[in-house]
Amino acid sequence: MKLIMLGAPGAGKGTQAKMIAEKYSIPHVSTGDIFRANIKNGTELGIEAKKYMDQGQLVPDELTVKILLDRVAQEDCKNGYVLDGFPRTIPQAEVLDNALTELGDKVDFAINVDVPDENIIGRMGGRRACVKCGATYHVVYNAPKTEGVCDACGDKLILRADDEPETVKKRLNVYHEQTQPLIEYYGNKGILKEVDGTVDMKDVFAAICDILG
Numbered sequence: 001m002k003l004i005m006l007g008a009p010g011a012g013k014g015t016q017a018k019m020i021a022e023k024y025s026i027p028h029v030s031t032g033d034i035f036r037a038n039i040k041n042g043t044e045l046g047i048e049a050k051k052y053m054d055q056g057q058l059v060p061d062e063l064t065v066k067i068l069l070d071r072v073a074q075e076d077c078k079n080g081y082v083l084d085g086f087p088r089t090i091p092q093a094e095v096l097d098n099a100l101t102e103l104g105d106k107v108d109f110a111i112n113v114d115v116p117d118e119n120i121i122g123r124m125g126g127r128r129a130c131v132k133c134g135a136t137y138h139v140v141y142n143a144p145k146t147e148g149v150c151d152a153c154g155d156k157l158i159l160r161a162d163d164e165p166e167t168v169k170k171r172l173n174v175y176h177e178q179t180q181p182l183i184e185y186y187g188n189k190g191i192l193k194e195v196d197g198t199v200d201m202k203d204v205f206a207a208i209c210d211i212l213g
């Protein structure tokens with residue numbers, strides 16, 4: 001099963017992708033997580049990506065596409081994967097489609113987690129992310145057992161630099177300009193599924209499971 005999670009920044013793509021990955025035993029592939037791991041390790045890719053991410057801009061397609069195609073070519077992706085944060089532009093979607101077509105393969109579903117902009121800023125201000133393992137929490141909706149400490153690995157939780165309100169507004173603009181057109185793109189291919197992302201995260205997950213079967 002090959003899935004794409006669509007939705008605005010903070011819509012809950014990552015939250016849902018992790019649950020899907022666990023239930024269906026497929027890897028969760030997040031380009032944002034790959035970039036953040038590279039930033040943490042001080043790689044050349046990380047240094048370059050950080051310039052864009054801190055501004056709320058997209059990392060250029062030339063950098064993003066290669067790391068994604070390398071990742072999904074790995075052995076653990078042979079039975080499928082859930083993509084979170086990729087594609088984010090029409091050219092990225094076309095590269096993925098072409099790569100899969102060459103393998104006689106295709107994306108099964110693109111799931112759009114729909115959350116209006118007015119809900120997003122509050123959500124992002126309350127998000128806390130683990131610097132070590134990438135787990136995410138929300139101070140109200142999904143609080144860790146101990147404030148500021150990751151349940152999964154015990155490391156410290158932070159407010160991501162790009163979750164500051166001004167940067168979130170920029171990310172939303174970039175989303176509407178460059179990523180939202182993918183809803184129509186996958187709609188035209190007949191694989192788009194919409195879920196309401198404003199309800200409790202367990203109910204969002206139940207709606208997704210109904211789609212996936």
Ligand code: AP5
Pocket residue numbers: 007008009010011012013014015016030031032033035052053056057058059060061064084085086087088092123124126127128136137138139141142162171197198199200201202204
């Ligand atoms: P990325 O890490 O992909 O960020 P994003 O798409 O902006 O998504 P987020 O991780 O911010 O949000 P999410 O939808 O996963 O929400 P979450 O589940 O955490 O990318 C970061 C940056 O990297 C980009 O800005 C760009 O620069 C670069 N990048 C990445 N991929 C790229 C690409 N393909 N091309 C170019 N550049 C790329 O949930 C948010 C919060 O809400 C959490 O606190 C969560 O607990 C809470 N929450 C979730 N669901 C609910 C619910 N139902 N009710 C209440 N709260 C909820």
